Amino acid sequence: xxxxxxxxxxxxxxxxxxxxxxxxxxxxxxxxxxxxxxxxxxxxxxxxxxxxxxxxxxxxxxxxxxxxxxxxxxxxxxxxxxxxxxxxxxxxxxxxxxxxxxxxxxxxxxxxxxxxxxxxxxxxxxxxxxxxxxxxxxxxxxxxxxxxxxxxxxxxxxxxxxxxxxxxxxxxxxxxxxxxxxxxxxxxxxxxxxxxxxxxxxxxxxxxxxxxxxxxxxxxxxxxxxxxxxxxxxxxxxxxxxxxxxxxxxxxxxxxxxxxxxxxxxxxxxxxxxxxxxxxxxxxxxxxxxxxxxxxxxxxxxxxxxxxxxxxxxxxxxxxxxxxxxxxxxxxxxxxxxxxxxxxxxxxxxxxxxxxxxxxxxxxxxxxxxxxxxxxxxxxxxxxxxxxxxxxxxxxxxxxxxxxxxxxxxxxxxx
Amino acid sequence: xxxxxxxxxxxxxxxxxxxxxxxxxxxxxxxxxxxxxxxxxxxxxxxxxxxxxxxxxxxxxxxxxxxxxxxxxxxxxxxxxxxxxxxxxxxxxxxxxxxxxxxxxxxxxxxxxxxxxxxxxxxxxxxxxxxxxxxxxxxxxxxxxxxxxxxxxxxxxxxxxxxxxxxxxxxxxxxxxxxxxxxxxxxxxxxxxxxxxxxxxxxxxxxxxxxxxxxxxxxxxxxxxxxxxxxxxxxxxxxxxxxxxxxxxxxxxxxxxxxxxxxxxxxxxxxxxxxxxxxxxxxxxxxxxxxxxxxxxxxxxxxxxxxxxxxxxxxxxxxxxxxxxxxxxxxxxxxxxxxxxxxxxxxxxxxxxxxxxxxxxxxxxxxxxxxxxxxxxxxxxxxxxxxxxxxxxxxxxxxxxxxxxxxxxxxxxxx
Numbered sequence: 031x032x033x034x035x036x037x038x039x040x041x042x043x044x045x046x047x048x049x050x051x052x053x054x055x056x057x058x059x060x061x062x063x064x065x066x067x068x069x070x071x072x073x074x075x076x077x078x079x080x081x082x083x084x085x086x087x088x089x090x091x092x093x094x095x096x097x098x099x100x101x102x103x104x105x106x107x108x109x110x111x112x113x114x115x116x117x118x119x120x121x122x123x124x125x126x127x128x129x130x131x132x133x134x135x136x137x138x139x140x141x142x143x144x145x146x147x148x149x150x151x152x153x154x155x156x157x158x159x160x161x162x163x164x165x166x167x168x169x170x171x172x173x174x175x176x177x178x179x180x181x182x183x184x185x186x187x188x189x190x191x192x193x194x195x196x197x198x199x200x201x202x203x204x205x206x207x208x209x210x211x212x213x214x215x216x217x218x219x220x221x222x223x224x225x226x227x228x229x230x231x232x233x234x235x236x237x238x239x240x241x242x243x244x245x246x247x248x249x250x251x252x253x254x255x256x257x258x259x260x261x262x263x264x265x266x267x268x269x270x271x272x273x274x275x276x277x278x279x280x281x282x283x284x285x286x287x288x289x290x291x292x293x294x295x296x297x298x299x300x301x302x303x304x305x306x307x308x309x310x311x312x313x314x315x316x317x318x319x320x321x322x323x324x325x326x327x328x329x330x331x332x333x334x335x336x337x338x339x340x341x342x343x344x345x346x347x348x349x350x351x352x353x354x355x356x357x358x359x360x361x362x363x364x365x366x367x368x369x370x371x372x373x374x375x376x377x378x379x380x381x382x383x384x385x386x387x388x389x390x391x392x393x394x395x396x397x398x399x400x401x402x403x404x405x406x407x408x409x410x411x412x413x414x415x416x417x418x419x420x421x422x423x424x425x426x427x428x429x430x431x432x433x434x435x436x437x438x439x440x441x442x443x444x445x
Numbered sequence: 446x447x448x449x450x451x452x453x454x455x456x457x458x459x460x461x462x463x464x465x466x467x468x469x470x471x472x473x474x475x476x477x478x479x480x481x482x483x484x485x486x487x488x489x490x491x492x493x494x495x496x497x498x499x500x501x502x503x504x505x506x507x508x509x510x511x512x513x514x515x516x517x518x519x520x521x522x523x524x525x526x527x528x529x530x531x532x533x534x535x536x537x538x539x540x541x542x543x544x545x546x547x548x549x550x551x552x553x554x555x556x557x558x559x560x561x562x563x564x565x566x567x568x569x570x571x572x573x574x575x576x577x578x579x580x581x582x583x584x585x586x587x588x589x590x591x592x593x594x595x596x597x598x599x600x601x602x603x604x605x606x607x608x609x610x611x612x613x614x615x616x617x618x619x620x621x622x623x624x625x626x627x628x629x630x631x632x633x634x635x636x637x638x639x640x641x642x643x644x645x646x647x648x649x650x651x652x653x654x655x656x657x658x659x660x661x662x663x664x665x666x667x668x669x670x671x672x673x674x675x676x677x678x679x680x681x682x683x684x685x686x687x688x689x690x691x692x693x694x695x696x697x698x699x700x701x702x703x704x705x706x707x708x709x710x711x712x713x714x715x716x717x718x719x720x721x722x723x724x725x726x727x728x729x730x731x732x733x734x735x736x737x738x739x740x741x742x743x744x745x746x747x748x749x750x751x752x753x754x755x756x757x758x759x760x761x762x763x764x765x766x767x768x769x770x771x772x773x774x775x776x777x778x779x780x781x782x783x784x785x786x787x788x789x790x791x792x793x794x795x796x797x798x799x800x801x802x803x804x805x806x807x808x809x810x811x812x813x814x815x816x817x818x819x820x821x822x823x824x825x826x827x828x829x830x831x832x833x834x835x836x837x838x839x840x841x842x843x844x845x846x847x848x849x850x851x852x853x854x855x856x857x858x859x860x
Binding site for chain 1: 462465466543545546547549551558559637641642656657660662663664680682683686687689690691694777795799800801803804805806807808809810811812814815816820821822832833834835837838839847848849850851852853854855856857858859
């Protein structure tokens with residue numbers, strides 16, 4: 031089986047023309063059909079998944095768990111598709127409109143990006159997720175999943191494509207690359223003639239590879255070294271609760287904190303309370319020398335590397351600072367521009383932190399764990415962008431759109 | 446002289462922190478000082494320019510003209526800086542704001558990108574232009590101009606930096622790379638640790654090189670193969686006037702048209718009138734066989750290559766189509782997604798064209814020459830983006846900004 035990426039790209043481009051013109055009602059009806067077909071073909075999908083699972087016997091249990099599909103997971107996938115149908119259609123929205131000096135009526139209108147490339151790893155639910163989000167926003171998608179989930183991804187895509195055909199939609203709106211060589215992945219990342227954007231989803235390593243290889247514009251999602259800064263004017267209860275929540279409520283995700291920064295004036299009093307609470311969740315405490323003095327053998331000495339490590343685990347590194355400026359400098363040096371919080375009751379210092387910290391999301395007196403499309407109220411999340419171009423922070427459907435200037439005249443020529 | 450790009454990047458990053466916090470009044474005052482200093486140091490700039498001119502004796506006259514600086518050009522540069530001061534400051538604008546389910550007050554706020562990299566060719570006025578636009582939008586800039594203008598660029602940058610220092614601004618807000626080797630340019634395009642965006646300004650070849658080499662996100666500006674489509678319901682006078690204006694008012698720029706597409710039902714009547722008007726400006730006419738039949742020896746037969754050529758000159762390629770669908774397909778195949786116009790009095794066909802043409806700007810009954818930041822009313826133009834990510838079409842100051850979510854809570858933690 032040889033894969034011709036140019037042919038796939040052309041087919042996707044062709045399909046995207048039809049998608050761009052679909053109304054919301056039709057798009058939602060198609061998504062409902064996709065959901066129904068996923069449920070109807072559950073047995074086929076599970077059978078294909080079994081082949082992948084048999085090939086993956088040597089993999090760690092965590093990996094197998096992510097790969098495995100059963101009836102519950104298919105039901106969740108179908109439910110996800112229905113939720114996407116319920117999201118407001120971003121296409122056609124007029125962001126701005128005015129009349130210029132010559133009487134031209136200018137509108138800035140939301141349109142689909144065109145063709146989206148997705149590169150992801152083991153979890154086959156991304157296939158469904160990405161297809162639904164791209165379809166609702168009027169984009170064709172070409173999917174390149176991990177080799178371990180290949181048979182599952184091919185089958186899921188087939189089911190989706192059949193549903194599209196039933197609804198009179200060009201099935202090339204959703205395509206999967208059926209060969210998972212690195213050469214082909216590299217070629218895919220450079221398919222600038224057909225791909226309008228490339229979105230990697232997965233590990234930091236995957237994202238870094240895509241950033242290094244791609245010629246197609248990439249939306250970078252991902253890494254989160256986040257901080258809570260407990261100011262000298264912090265409320266003690268809030269300092270304890272927010273630090274703990276930001277660390278332990280779900281340590282494996284990008285909006286959990288890795289580092290705690292605390293002002294020296296309150297460290298002696300607040301740190302033991304924070305440490306006690308964290309230790310209830312068996313969080314390992316690493317700190318600078320002053321922290322170790324205060325916490326004694328509850329903490330070990332942090333290395334330089336600790337401040338730049340995304341643990342994604344029950345570990346926290348703690349730094350004592352002598353001023354808010356030192357805190358801001360420290361955070362701007364070590365963060366990944368994701369989410370940062372200050373705990374303070376001081377108005378001026380809260381404003382200073384919000385203004386001077388360079389991150390997608392900056393908080394006063396709240397947990398960084400809220401950085402999320404659902405929590406923000408977007409209804410869905412394509413990812414959390416840590417870059418500054420195009421989209422920053424949690425991305426809803428609008429991140430999958432562009433704009434187009436529509437200009438209506440009555441014979442205007444330029445003098 | 447060795448250039449350390451990492452050091453320059455660090456210095457720019459450092460300077461960008463100060464810039465991000467400047468109020469509009471202060472920024473405008475600084476720009477006024479820059480304008481005054483450029484005028485005050487005119488002699489020094491002209492002297493430096495003389496060195497570049499002496500090294501460029503073998504270059505074509507057109508090139509020398511672009512490179513040469515005299516008192517008038519310096520006055521124009523200073524005036525340009527004052528115009529940028531008059532633009533509304535995009536920083537701090539709240540694009541959206543709401544309260545989420547947990548009572549968090551979420552604001553999406555405009556912030557600078559941070560550090561902008563500019564790569565450009567011979568015209569030294571870009572140094573002033575780009576510095577002013579980046580400064581007003583709160584960004585530090587690192588400039589890499591063409592080697593032919595090196596001494597001029599170094600001197601201009603020195604004058605700007607002195608003005609910044611006078612005003613208490615970190616002069617590293619504006620830096621120029623003082624060595625113009627290709628190796629260093631390549632390194633610059635991959636300076637992802639410090640550059641938030643790279644904007645190439647110049648020839649299609651330069652932009653292509655940057656797109657091929659850069660790891661830093663690029664805003665692609667540029668190439669324009671634009672079309673006018675004269676529909677069978679077009680007003681004849683408008684068809685003649687708009688086609689002529691779009692072709693000859695300034696043929697060397699990207700929003701001028703290269704191709705004319707005309708419906709067969711009106712070709713016999715309209716084409717001779719359009720051809721007569723174009724020939725008043727000595728436009729060379731190339732066409733398909735039917736066009737040549739109608740226009741006789743006024744036109745020559747177009748080759749396949751003609752449809753994909755950006756002439757930027759007094760040449761036009763003309764294609765006759767049998768339907769609006771054929772016109773739309775033809776344009777979507779050959780355009781560079783820049784600016785496209787339909788001339789028609791038919792409502793439904795005008796809508797169809799606006800919806801189905803894939804381009805940054807789509808027009809009904811107006812000249813494509815209006816695709817321009819000034820014509821749109823933005824007051825300035827960083828360039829015209831032909832990509833779909835981040836910014837599309839004429840880019841004003843806002844294209845040099847990103848957003849940041851500012852979230853104010855009162856102790857919220859995630860359940």
